Amino acid sequence: MVSDISDKKQTQTPRFTPGFDILVGFLVTLRVISMAIGQEQDTTTVLLTTFVLFYITGLLFSSKNSTDMLLRGTYILLPLALIAGAQAITNATPIYILLVLFAFLGCGGGLLTRYLWQHSGGQKTVFFIIALLALTLGLNGMMVPAILQKMITIEEMTTIHDFEVSIDDSTTITSREMRGAVTVLVFWNTWCQPCLDQLPEIEKVHAIYATNPDVHFWAVNTNWRGDSRKKVDDFVRNSSFELPLVYDSGARITETMGVGAVPHVVLIDRQGRLRYRLVGSPGEGGVLEDALLEYIAKLLAEPAAPDAQGRR
Numbered sequence: 001m002v003s004d005i006s007d008k009k010q011t012q013t014p015r016f017t018p019g020f021d022i023l024v025g026f027l028v029t030l031r032v033i034s035m036a037i038g039q040e041q042d043t044t045t046v047l048l049t050t051f052v053l054f055y056i057t058g059l060l061f062s063s064k065n066s067t068d069m070l071l072r073g074t075y076i077l078l079p080l081a082l083i084a085g086a087q088a089i090t091n092a093t094p095i096y097i098l099l100v101l102f103a104f105l106g107c108g109g110g111l112l113t114r115y116l117w118q119h120s121g122g123q124k125t126v127f128f129i130i131a132l133l134a135l136t137l138g139l140n141g142m143m144v145p146a147i148l149q150k151m152i153t154i155e156e157m158t159t160i161h162d163f164e165v166s167i168d169d170s171t172t173i174t175s176r177e178m179r180g181a182v183t184v185l186v187f188w189n190t191w192c193q194p195c196l197d198q199l200p201e202i203e204k205v206h207a208i209y210a211t212n213p214d215v216h217f218w219a220v221n222t223n224w225r226g227d228s229r230k231k232v233d234d235f236v237r238n239s240s241f242e243l244p245l246v247y248d249s250g251a252r253i254t255e256t257m258g259v260g261a262v263p264h265v266v267l268i269d270r271q272g273r274l275r276y277r278l279v280g281s282p283g284e285g286g287v288l289e290d291a292l293l294e295y296i297a298k299l300l301a302e303p304a305a306p307d308a309q310g311r312r
Contacts, residue, residue: 021061021075025107028053029080032103033087036095043095043148043282044140050099051106051136058110064118069111076107095282097151098144105136148282149291158274163256165218165246175272178216180304182296183268186219186243187259189227190235194281195263199241201289202265205296206243214270214300219245222254222262267295270304 032050054076061072080103084096109132116125164174175183186202188195199219209215219241221232232247239245248254257266257274265278265288276295282288 018075021072022078024057025076026079028057029083032099033083047098047102047140051102054103054106055110058107059114062114069115073107073111077103145287148287152278152280152282154277154279156274160274161256163253179272180270181214181216182270182299183216185266187222187262187264188219189222189224189262190231192262198263198288203241203243204289205292215296217243219243220253221247223248269299270302
């Protein structure tokens with residue numbers, strides 16, 4: 001009789017159905033995706049918040065059956081995996097791939113914490129939580145910036161056509177005048193919020209090289225979607241940026257550089273070749289700043305282009 005009751009308890013239906021698990025996962029996913037799309041926080045904060053939210057979600061689900069726990073984790077993570085996958089394909093934004101990783105760590109960690117507590121008591125559970133936090137913080141601090149930087153970077157070795165940058169109606173600088181220096185072209189628009197979010201990071205790098213004649217910075221407005229010289233001039237007048245903000249009349253530079261979307265940063269080496277593209281927004285947290293510092297240093301270490309007499 002006792003054996004029969006025990007068997008019934010072990011085989012009884014889990015308290016929560018798969019539909020409920022998916023609903024909970026979907027609601028948490030909506031919050032996480034809204035943070036990522038809205039850029040409410042920098043990338044590292046969004047990822048840590050994702051971990052915490054999914055950890056709490058996993059911790060709420062209880063079962064002594066490991067198979068039930070595994071299925072629940074799968075159901076909870078399914079909405080994020082589907083939505084993030086679609087977002088990553090359509091937006092080519094690396095944060096969505098990382099969201100899945102941190103959600104997996106959070107949800108799996110929460111479920112396993114509950115399972116360990118039920119089977120092994122407090123001591124092993126505390127050690128597990130400490131190890132999980134150390135792993136999550138370590139990944140967030142070391143791996144995430146490197147991944148984001150790599151995912152936004154396209155390396156090239158392309159000879160570009162001559163171009164000119166218009167500073168005002170009477171002053172222009174040509175690409176030939178820039179030879180021998182590293183040139184950073186930042187393509188932006190006044191209506192592009194990710195572009196505007198990146199400008200402070202780029203401004204920091206510009207400040208480092210402001211007195212260095214071997215590095216030139218130009219933030220080039222593409223004049224897309226109604227941006228006019230007047231709008232750009234008004235923006236410049238109302239901003240505190242020292243970074244040179246210029247207007248690409250006719251989108252000549254934009255087309256020459258093959259820019260099809262913003263934000264978009266191009267680095268040209270001392271030989272006048274396009275070497276790096278930083279495409280899209282990795283979010284805040286210094287990823288773009290670190291990438292620019294690394295690539296500018298690499299290009300400065302290379303020899304300058306020879307002048308007309310063949311001297312360097």
